[in-house]
Amino acid sequence: MxxxxxxxxxxxxxxxxxxxxxxxxxxxxxxxxxxxxxxxxxxxxMPRVAVCPGHVAPMRALWLIYSRSSRAFIVLASRxxxxxxxxxxxxxxxxxxxxxxxxxxxxxxxxxxxxxxxxxxxxxxxxxxxxxxxxxxxxxxxxxxxxxxxxxxxxxxxxxxxxxxxxxxxxxxxxxxxxxxxxxxxxxxxxxxxxxxxxxxxxxxxxxxTRKWRGSRMDKLLTAQEQAKARGEETAFEVLTWCFAETAANVPNCGKGCGCDKVVSGTWGNGKPRTFADECAGKLKRSAGYVPLGEIHAKFKQVARSYWDAQMSCSKPSLELMVLPDFSAARHCFIGWTPLPEVGPIAFGVDWGSTNPSAALWAQVVTQDEVMFGDRKIEKGTIIVFDEIYRANKSGAEVAELCWSREEFWRERVPGFRVQARVHDVQGKQTSRDFIARYPWQPTWSAQPQKDTPREARLISGLTERDRLLIDTSHVTFLQQEAETWRYPEKRLGRADTPVGEFDHSLSALRFIVGHVSMLQRHGHYGGMTTSDDVVVPMRPEGPVTGASRHRYKPIGESGYTLDSPFSQRGIG
The missing domain is CATH 3.40.50 (Rossmann fold)
Structure with missing residues (x-):
């Protein structure tokens, strides 16, 4: 227009x-x-010129939708x-x-x-x-x-x-x-x-x-269309895209005296100033829209590159507020893991959900110097999440039944399988008691540090950055989805160092596991904590010890028992 x-x-x-x-x-x-x-x-x-490759002009989009050339459309366009x-x-x-x-x-x-x-x-x-x-x-x-x-x-x-x-x-x-x-x-x-x-x-x-974050609802919808098209399938939606260039007013002298080389916003990765001339590359010489160049320059200078890429050029979703910007299915997801005891100890974590989903995870910490899984080399200190329970409207006892069934499955499949640490959402005290009372769990609840979501988020981010967090998606579905959308709030919405508390149930269970493991490694022990945060006194296991859950404890004198556990052999990353 x-x-x-x-x-x-x-x-x-x-x-x-x-x-x-x-x-x-x-x-x-x-x-x-x-x-x-x-x-x-x-x-x-209505603008009638498509400036960028793969884009459509707004008028073309209007005609395609008006004429009902497809059953359903997605219009991805700039702010x-x-x-x-x-x-x-x-x-x-x-x-x-x-x-x-x-x-x-x-x-x-x-x-x-x-x-x-x-x-x-x-x-x-x-x-x-x-x-x-x-x-x-x-x-x-x-x-x-x-x-x-x-x-x-x-x-x-x-x-x-x-x-x-x-x-x-x-x-x-x-x-x-x-x-x-x-x-x-x-x-x-x-x-x-x-x-x-x-x-x-x-x-x-x-x-x-618009499309804002990686893994957001719009990003997933667009990705689904791209994947269907790549497989040669009919897509659910026809995607029509335009960006700032299709709505920009024509600049006849674009690239020659237009002043775009003087409009700077940050730097490129090599330290070179990022100018609007780099972004435009002469495109506005072909544009036929209505937004003045000065207005576009103002927006370019005011916003970060991630915002511009996501919501102005529509080239890719933003990673700016993502807690795990390095996470990707290609790097961190695989299938077929078997938690063999000799590879490392296994920890269990659960987040209570009530009407929201309760999420439970089983993860193995690799303590061997090097593990080969097909062509993938898994480094010592890697945490491999290999199983998951994710169910809403379940009591503590009902979650216990689901989890007991999963551990029975692994005990039958893997000789010597046993869980060596069990951590939980400490805010659900009655739910935690109901869970433990339902079956003769060994161990029961293990020591946990005080809740510190920002620190735990940073630890998980560090693991993904170094490829020390892996997910077996043959049994774990929701953790990957949550990891792809886990983000920090915009500053006006709350503390910038605490992730948004939405769709993070499996992530919470993972936070408990990572917090527990890192605490034990700092102290060099494995077991329960006394009232002092600086002293660890391991506790003797209570109740019967079965062959499936037998603890390898050895005495250290009158103060208690310690676990000869590989958890304490090395830090988690």
């Missing part, structure tokens, strides 16, 4: 003096005809790229040219959905020159519903489990999926069954959003 057109829409009040309305306007049947109608009716000159404007235009176009058409705009929060409603009213005012409710085609405008005289209807809602169960419109548009609150995550899956078509009006789904 032109800057003038943008100003006309954004500054419209309840009444204007010029009407663009043409009651006899014909239904657009080509991209050119649609572009002309949008320009004549709303004063919006300030007109994504919500695109959705508002589509709602009005469908309502006008498809009598009886029903559509809904779902926002990650209601305020986001309301933005689309506000934009449709401004577009109606731009066309009719009157208040939106007096537009010749409008029957009624209520807070969340716009009804048209031809039977079409447009409504808005926040994407919550309640709002997505019930209506079945022809067109469902989801805006800013990336910002959907975690408590409404189930609404996304529910919304996939909302749209319903007829022989006259096919069903259509649209998702518009």
């Amino acid at each position: 032109t800057e003038g057109g943008r100003r006309r829409i954004s500054k419209l009040s309840g009444r204007t003096s010029t009407s663009r309305f043409d009651r006899d306007a014909k239904t657009p049947e080509t991209e050119d005809e649609l572009h002309r109608f949008v320009l004549d009716a709303y004063g919006i000159d 300030y790229g007109g994504k919500t404007h695109l959705a508002a235009l589509l709602h009005l176009l469908f309502a006008r040219f498809l009598p009886g058409h029903e559509s809904i705009q779902l926002g990650s929060i209601e305020k986001q959905a309301q933005r689309a409603s506000d934009l449709t009213e401004k577009l109606l005012m731009a066309e009719s020159g009157t208040a939106a409710r007096k537009h010749p085609l409008v029957a009624e405008i209520r807070r969340k519903i716009t009804q048209f005289l031809n039977g079409s209807k447009f409504e808005i809602a926040a994407m919550t489990p309640n709002s997505v169960n019930g209506p079945h419109p022809h067109f469902v548009a989801v805006d800013e999926l990336e910002f959907l609150p975690v408590e409404n995550a189930a609404a996304w899956e529910e919304s996939r069954s909302m749209s319903a078509g007829t022989t006259e009006i096919p069903a259509l789904d649209l998702v518009t959003s």
Whole structure:
């Protein structure tokens, strides 16, 4: 859209003096005809040039979606790229040219959905020159519903489990999926069954959003389409992408006296100043959008490179706030591990969840100097997570049954298998007691340091950086998913050194294990702690000792017993 057109829409009040309305306007049947109608009716000159390889122009995206060339679309576009404007235009176009058409705009929060409603009213005012409710085609405008005289209807809602169960419109548009609150995550899956078509009006789904973090909801959705395409399968969504370059105003002298080489934001890895000229590389000579170069320069100088790459050039998700920026499935995940006793001790950790999932992990600490697993060389000090329980709405006793079953599985499969440390979420005291009371666990709860989430997060980050954390995904599913999305909060949301407490149940169990192991290695012992944090007095095991859980203790005098454990032979990384 032109800057003038943008100003006309954004500054419209309840009444204007010029009407663009043409009651006899014909239904657009080509991209050119649609572009002309949008320009004549709303004063919006949609950008028509795709500047970057693999991108589409916003006008091309509008036509592909309007003509329903695919069943479902994802629009990945930059901040300030007109994504919500695109959705508002589509709602009005469908309502006008498809009598009886029903559509809904779902926002990650209601305020986001309301933005689309506000934009449709401004577009109606731009066309009719009157208040939106007096537009010749409008029957009624209520807070969340716009009804048209031809039977079409447009409504808005926040994407919550309640709002997505019930209506079945022809067109469902989801805006800013990336910002959907975690408590409404189930609404996304529910919304996939909302749209319903007829022989006259096919069903259509649209998702518009930026992509922020690696492993985020939008990143996973895009990755799924890329993987399906690579396998030669039909994708669930057609992905349409544009960035700042497609919406930028044309710069005829781009690369020659435009001043972009003087606009600097940080440095490259080699220490060279990172200039906008590096980023642009002459692209804006071909652009035909509406955002002035000065505005783009201002944004470039104000934001970090990770933000720019993720939300302005749309080239890759940001790693800036990730707790484990070095984590990747290719480096840290494999299948087929067998926890042989001679490789190293095994630790168990559990995080209580109640209505949220309770998560339990089993991990082996490699204490041999070197272990070969196929072509992979596993270094001493590596922690290998090889099994997982992840279940919601389970009591301590019920979690115990699940965990006991898993340990029985490993005892039958691996001669000499036994757990040598058992740590837990100390905040769930009654749940912990119920867990231990259910079976004759050996050992029971082991010593744990005081909870220190920032430190434990840094330890796990260090392990992934040095490839000392591995996950056997044949039995462990959720830890990988959580590791890919584990991030620090934006500073305004809380302590910057404490990760966001969302979708981190298996990670919490891992934190307990890593905290326990590092504590023992600092003290050079394995066992329980006294009331002094500086003295470790190992405790004699209580209860019967079975062959499967027999402890290799040896006496050290009247003070107690110590475990001849390889945990203390070396630090964890």
